[in-house]
Amino acid sequence: MAEFIRRRSGIKMPPSKKPFLEGRIRRRIRRAGFKTMDDYCRWLFEEGGLAHDESALLNAVTTNKTDFFRERHHFEFLTNVVLPNIRAASGGSRPPLLIWSAGCSNGAEPYSLAMICADFARKNLGFDFEILASDISTEVLRTAARAIYPHSAIGPVSDDLRRRYLLHDPDKDEVRINADLRRKVTFKHHNLVDEPYPASRITDIVFCRNLLIYFDRTTQKVVLSRLCRYLRPGGYLFLGHSEGGIADLNLPLRAVAPTTFLREEDR
Numbered sequence: 001m002a003e004f005i006r007r008r009s010g011i012k013m014p015p016s017k018k019p020f021l022e023g024r025i026r027r028r029i030r031r032a033g034f035k036t037m038d039d040y041c042r043w044l045f046e047e048g049g050l051a052h053d054e055s056a057l058l059n060a061v062t063t064n065k066t067d068f069f070r071e072r073h074h075f076e077f078l079t080n081v082v083l084p085n086i087r088a089a090s091g092g093s094r095p096p097l098l099i100w101s102a103g104c105s106n107g108a109e110p111y112s113l114a115m116i117c118a119d120f121a122r123k124n125l126g127f128d129f130e131i132l133a134s135d136i137s138t139e140v141l142r143t144a145a146r147a148i149y150p151h152s153a154i155g156p157v158s159d160d161l162r163r164r165y166l167l168h169d170p171d172k173d174e175v176r177i178n179a180d181l182r183r184k185v186t187f188k189h190h191n192l193v194d195e196p197y198p199a200s201r202i203t204d205i206v207f208c209r210n211l212l213i214y215f216d217r218t219t220q221k222v223v224l225s226r227l228c229r230y231l232r233p234g235g236y237l238f239l240g241h242s243e244g245g246i247a248d249l250n251l252p253l254r255a256v257a258p259t260t261f262l263r264e265e266d267r
Helices: 002-009 015-032 037-046 050-061 072-090 108-123 138-146 159-165 217-229
Strands: 097-102 129-135 148-150 166-169 174-177 185-189 203-208 231-239 253-257 260-263
Touching: 002 050, 015 037, 015 050, 037 050, 050 138, 072 108, 072 203, 072 231, 072 253, 097 108, 108 129, 108 159, 108 185, 129 138, 138 185, 159 166, 203 217, 217 231
Parallel strands: 097 129, 097 203, 129 185, 203 231
Antiparallel strands: 148 174, 166 174, 231 260, 253 260
């Protein structure tokens, strides 16, 4: 089971994670109506059950920790450096900026990006943007597409952004991303270890944060190499706070801020 999960998702499942894996899968076993792990594995791998249950199995073992404006320094760098630089380099005329949130979880990251870009567009006539958001988990993608969150989740969102981009439902203590912002984000189901990648054109900015830590070093290089192919020279890659050590991977990336990289011409 652990080897299958590693091959299909890239997620490392060493012996130390056995209790975690068993706990997650046992919940899936109960929901699927099986009594034992052996019965479930037999159904998956010998009786054709994998064709029906692969997505649910991967949903069960993926971790989806996220928050609005998580690692705020990335959003500050995007606001103060990246967007002005791209705007200046384009001379004010360019196709819509394309940002890819790879591993978007429940949508907090791409909607945070959309708020930043929409605010930039308010101050810079002619600027436009599109956000692609992808994840391996079909479960979190359904949550992301609904764009409804408990009020407790929006603590990191400033009052100004709340007024412009959030709709409040006091009866349910919930908020929803407004329709204009939702239209800027396209969600797609995608596994980073699989090609083709979902971007329809070369991207300007890629956020791939706190995913690589679940991959072994070989898979990290494969995934990052592919992301570089979909990121234009002069574009930016943002990684998670514990994923900055990529100098030994021989990639066309140059660090420009903590866990933030500029895509250079191919070496």
